[in-house]
Amino acid sequence: xxxxxxxxxxxxxxxxxxxxxxxxxxxxxxxxxxxxxxxxxxxxxxxxxxxxxxxxxxxxxxxxxxxxxxxxxxxxxxxxxxxxxxxxxxxxxxxxxxxxxxxxxxxxxxxxxxxxxxxxxxxxxxxxxxxxxxxxxxxxxxxxxxxxxxxxxxxxxxxxxxxxxxxxxxxxxxxxxxxxxxxxxxxxxxxxxxxxxxxxxxxxxxxxxxxxxxxxxxxxxxxxxxxxxxxxxxxxxxxxxxxxxxxxxxxxxxxxxxxxxxxxxxxxxxxxxxxxxxxxxxxxxxxxxxxxxxxxxxxx
Amino acid sequence: xxxxxxxxxxxxxxxxxxxxxxxxxxxxxxxxxxxxxxxxxxxxxxxxxxxxxxxxxxxxxxxxxxxxxxxxxxxxxxxxxxxxxxxxxxxxxxxxxxxxxxxxxxxxxxxxxxxxxxxxxxxxxxxxxxxxxxxxxxxxxxxxxxxxxxxxxxxxxxxxxxxxxxxxxxxxxxxxxxxxxxxxxxxxxxxxxxxxxxxxxxxxxxxxxxxxxxxxxxxxxxxxxxxxxxxxxxxxxxxxxxxxxxxxxxxxxxxxxxxxxxxxxxxxxxxxxxxxxxxxxxxxxxx
Ligand SMILES: Nc1ncnc2c1ncn2[C@@H]1O[C@H](COP(=O)(O)OP(=O)(O)O)[C@@H](O)[C@H]1O
Ligand SMILES: [Mg+2]
Numbered sequence: 407x408x409x410x411x412x413x414x415x416x417x418x419x420x421x422x423x424x425x426x427x428x429x430x431x432x433x434x435x436x437x438x439x440x441x442x443x444x445x446x447x448x449x450x451x452x453x454x455x456x457x458x459x460x461x462x463x464x465x466x467x468x469x470x471x472x473x474x475x476x477x478x479x480x481x482x483x484x485x486x487x488x489x490x491x492x493x494x495x496x497x498x499x500x501x502x503x504x505x506x507x508x509x510x511x512x513x514x515x516x517x518x519x520x521x522x523x524x525x526x527x528x529x530x531x532x533x534x535x536x537x538x539x540x541x542x543x544x545x546x547x548x549x550x551x552x553x554x555x556x557x558x559x560x561x562x563x564x565x566x567x568x569x570x571x572x573x574x575x576x577x578x579x580x581x582x583x584x585x586x587x588x589x590x591x592x593x594x595x596x597x598x599x600x601x602x603x604x605x606x607x608x609x610x611x612x613x614x615x616x617x618x619x620x621x622x623x624x625x626x627x628x629x630x631x632x633x634x635x636x637x638x639x640x641x642x643x644x645x646x647x648x649x650x651x652x653x654x655x656x657x658x659x660x661x662x663x664x665x666x667x668x669x670x671x672x673x674x675x676x677x678x679x680x681x682x683x684x685x686x687x688x689x690x691x692x693x694x695x696x697x698x699x700x701x702x703x704x705x706x
Numbered sequence: 707x708x709x710x711x712x713x714x715x716x717x718x719x720x721x722x723x724x725x726x727x728x729x730x731x732x733x734x735x736x737x738x739x740x741x742x743x744x745x746x747x748x749x750x751x752x753x754x755x756x757x758x759x760x761x762x763x764x765x766x767x768x769x770x771x772x773x774x775x776x777x778x779x780x781x782x783x784x785x786x787x788x789x790x791x792x793x794x795x796x797x798x799x800x801x802x803x804x805x806x807x808x809x810x811x812x813x814x815x816x817x818x819x820x821x822x823x824x825x826x827x828x829x830x831x832x833x834x835x836x837x838x839x840x841x842x843x844x845x846x847x848x849x850x851x852x853x854x855x856x857x858x859x860x861x862x863x864x865x866x867x868x869x870x871x872x873x874x875x876x877x878x879x880x881x882x883x884x885x886x887x888x889x890x891x892x893x894x895x896x897x898x899x900x901x902x903x904x905x906x907x908x909x910x911x912x913x914x915x916x917x918x919x920x921x922x923x924x925x926x927x928x929x930x931x932x933x934x935x936x937x938x939x940x941x942x943x944x945x946x947x948x949x950x951x952x953x954x955x956x957x958x959x960x961x962x963x964x965x966x967x968x969x970x971x972x973x974x975x976x977x978x979x980x981x982x983x984x985x986x987x988x989x990x991x992x993x
Contacts (some may be wrong), residue, residue: 480884505922520800522776566891578735592795592798592831592833592837592903593833593837593838593839594839594849594853595798596793596795596831596902597826597830597853597854597901597902597905598826598850598853598905599825600823601824603853607839612840639780
């Protein structure tokens with residue numbers, strides 16, 4: 407210690423803390439890696455299995471019991487009725503969830519006074535978000551299929567999926583409403599707007615991107631759900647697309663499930679092809695959600 | 707409604723609160739001259755609570771018509787709370803509770819038959835931080851007209867008049883359809899003032915409207931406030947004493963704890979206040 411270093415004391419301590427930091431970064435990086443590797447492996451496997459099986463015919467023909475029909479030079483067979491079924495199912499579910507979910511969230515967040523009842527309801531909604539989807543399937547079977555006699559129909563499936571994602575949509579919508587700055591509400595109240603005018607003109611437009619994002623992400627969860635629609639009684643191999651609300655329907659996850667359980671090994675490729683189609687639709691929906699979020703982000 | 711307003715009001719509303727009368731000073735009356743001849747707003751024994759905390763104690767003062775009344779005092783002394791209780795913006799705060807009388811033209815605005823929405827149409831407000839809507843300049847100014855159903859006829863002319871009065875028209879005349887958020891902070895605040903005056907209220911409440919602005923923008927707002935007082939009753943909160951001295955006719959000094967200590971002509975407050983604490987505050991000894 408010939409020169410006088412004012413930082414001399416405590417240096418070792420800093421170095422040790424840095425090392426702990428590096429170890430921590432290493433662990434975090436490894437965790438990230440596990441997730442990414444698993445995802446990439448999964449995707450690679452599905453794409454490899456389905457290679458050559460995702461054809462135009464696959465997208466536009468009804469399914470077949472004969473696996474040769476799925477081959478590029480076969481008579482043509484595919485997932486068409488299930489795609490249409492899934493799209494109708496999701497469209498109906500979207501309509502129901504937007505009205506019920508946004509309605510409930512606006513009521514809870516903007517109108518209901520703070521009370522124990524409200525906290526109780528909110529806690530329960532949050533809990534419902536964690537209930538396994540098969541339970542909603544049973545509920546749908548009891549209420550919609552048997553209770554109000556909708557049968558194993560498109561609308562019964564859509565109502566069941568609505569129940570499934572409603573809690574998530576309510577919670578995410580409430581969060582979007584809460585993130586609208588109070589200063590905006592005050593600006594509207596300050597010029598003599600009624601509460602309804604404030605909600606319509608200021609709160610909802612501002613919260614809309616968040617509401618849309620949350621709703622689309624929930625819908626993309628719903629479109630991949632198998633258990634609830636299985637309980638409701640969605641058909642597996644349906645050769646025609648649904649043509650009314652009360653028609654029987656199939657959906658992509660059901661179709662994939664059916665193919666995956668067939669004995670012929672070639673059907674594994676057909677199932678993989680179905681998965682690729684389902685994942686593509688899922689990714690498209692998520693991309694739309696992200697686009698909406700970025701486009702309307704008030705910070706940008 | 708200007709000269710003999712005080713007299714007729716006393717006669718017309720003895721039953722409105724039943725507790726206090728205008729003629730006698732209450733225990734809470736501040737030093738100075740808390741009564742004015744042409745009061746539009748009279749606060750009588752106004753207490754405001756947030757939950758169990760009392761933010762204002764028996765505020766007793768008058769606000770004269772078409773004058774600028776400044777509310778000054780150190781931060782946290784209840785200036786904003788008082789301002790918000792005039793147009794019942796406190797209703798929006800769940801835990802806020804108001805007791806006592808706040809009369810507008812002699813009518814207690816906390817009476818059951820007063821609709822806060824109708825009240826806010828008479829008493830507009832400008833906030834500390836400019837809060838334009840993410841809409842066009844035109845739609846921002848027209849918003850009050852729309853919600854109040856005053857958007858029949860020539861909305862555009864009304865929008866231009868309001869922008870003119872808010873000393874903003876020259877700067878934005880050819881960009882009325884661009885977003886209000888694209889304006890500078892000072893312009894945004896004048897846009898908010900235009901939005902507040904477009905539906906033609908009687909009173910304009912301003913809560914530190916220039917505190918987020920640079921000195922040039924601030925002096926524009928100050929000039930504007932003085933001009934507005936020719937047509938409107940203006941109540942302005944400021945923690946800037948020079949500003950209060952420059953632009954106001956009456957000054958109310960609130961001090962810590964939520965007490966109104968002195969209310970008088972602005973000259974009197976700044977030149978010769980009765981309260982020593984007010985004098986200390988004015989001369990910068992605390993606050
Ligand atoms: N929304 C609120 N909830 C609870 N307490 C509040 C709220 N607004 C103000 N207060 C309290 O009331 C007192 C007065 O605040 P305020 O009126 O904002 O003072 P000023 O505007 O003079 O700075 C402060 O003690 C503050 O903490
Ligand atoms: Mg304040």
